[in-house]
Amino acid sequence: xxxxxxxxxxxxxxxxxxxxxxxxxxxxxxxxxxxxxxxxxxxxxxxxxxxxxxxxxxxxxxxxxxxxxxxxxxxxxxxxxxxxxxxxxxxxxxxxxxxxxxxxxxxxxxxxxxxxxxxxxxxxxxxxxxxxxxxxxxxxxxxxxxxxxxxxxxxxxxxxxxxxxxxxxxxxxxxxxxxxxxxxxxxxxxxxxxxxxxxxxxxxxxxxxxxxxxxxxxxxxxxxxxxxxxxxxxxxxxxxxxxxxxxxxxxxxxxxxxxxxxxxxxxxxxxxxxxxxxxxxxxxxxxxxxxxxxxxxxxxxxxxxxxxxxxxxxxxxxxxxxxxxxxxxxxxxxxxx
Numbered sequence: 001x002x003x004x005x006x007x008x009x010x011x012x013x014x015x016x017x018x019x020x021x022x023x024x025x026x027x028x029x030x031x032x033x034x035x036x037x038x039x040x041x042x043x044x045x046x047x048x049x050x051x052x053x054x055x056x057x058x059x060x061x062x063x064x065x066x067x068x069x070x071x072x073x074x075x076x077x078x079x080x081x082x083x084x085x086x087x088x089x090x091x092x093x094x095x096x097x098x099x100x101x102x103x104x105x106x107x108x109x110x111x112x113x114x115x116x117x118x119x120x121x122x123x124x125x126x127x128x129x130x131x132x133x134x135x136x137x138x139x140x141x142x143x144x145x146x147x148x149x150x151x152x153x154x155x156x157x158x159x160x161x162x163x164x165x166x167x168x169x170x171x172x173x174x175x176x177x178x179x180x181x182x183x184x185x186x187x188x189x190x191x192x193x194x195x196x197x198x199x200x201x202x203x204x205x206x207x208x209x210x211x212x213x214x215x216x217x218x219x220x221x222x223x224x225x226x227x228x229x230x231x232x233x234x235x236x237x238x239x240x241x242x243x244x245x246x247x248x249x250x251x252x253x254x255x256x257x258x259x260x261x262x263x264x265x266x267x268x269x270x271x272x273x274x275x276x277x278x279x280x281x282x283x284x285x286x287x288x289x290x291x292x293x294x295x296x297x298x299x300x301x302x303x304x305x306x307x308x309x310x311x312x313x314x315x316x317x318x319x320x321x322x323x324x325x326x327x328x329x330x331x332x333x334x335x336x337x
Contacts, residue, residue: 023136028088029129029173030095036088042081043130044202044289045100048238049078052200052291059295061286064308075292082287084133096122105238105245106194113185120187120249124234125176127206130287132169135162168229188255190233190265191248191273197336198239200291206232207284210321212261231257235277237288237334246334248277271335278334279327282308283320294333304330 027034063074099119139162231254236247
């Protein structure tokens, strides 16, 4: 690596450290306590990550970009992989205890309905917290690099797209917290399978489909005029102990807003559903983990990598998201070959 590239890498690392420290709140966003120290919380439980790790290391989705790893660390040890800092240690330990254990994931079907609901709420809550932290870091990064440009936006009394996203995710967090007190089931589970093999990919994420499987637009992410919340689906891929739990669900109160894609998904075969979910992950997200050996295999899949890179959130376009209707054209790495 050239000297100027080495210096650039150091500068980027220093900037990221500054951004990470600036992103940490002065209170726990769940309980509100200021005196409680903010901890590093994992998006996906560590016992899941240990199963897909190679010599204690896992790769991030961003590692599929050829140039990203030159300046951003995309391979980390399980202890530090995709952590966020928004909640206190007490909340991290107690608020997610129902799902952060192997029995809840492997034996989900045997749980009573109230416990099932708690598990789904906790997983959904964790995904929104993780996305809040990601958006906050992106905002802090832009404040550091593009301070004058953002100041002009604020002088006009306008929020940035990141601030709108953060506010929206907090609305979800508050809504899910209230759901814990409800006696009715919160979600419609569209897919729930315990695969009899362990995949090399893990994630807990949210997906807002811009287009359905016929190429019809469901929502426009650039339309800030609407006051409606984005209708998120939750996707969980949790491999453990020779099995893999895959779950895909949505809040019942939102299902009518995305009825076309729900009906289209329900009409797919079981094999097609799993295929669709994998390609959905590639199109819409980058917060997932890959076993390093599988990562090397996927990087050789030029067609899939091209799909992933063209739907990068930094340059996402409607045409790229339309590719979800062509999901069968891409390889499915959740399939047991």
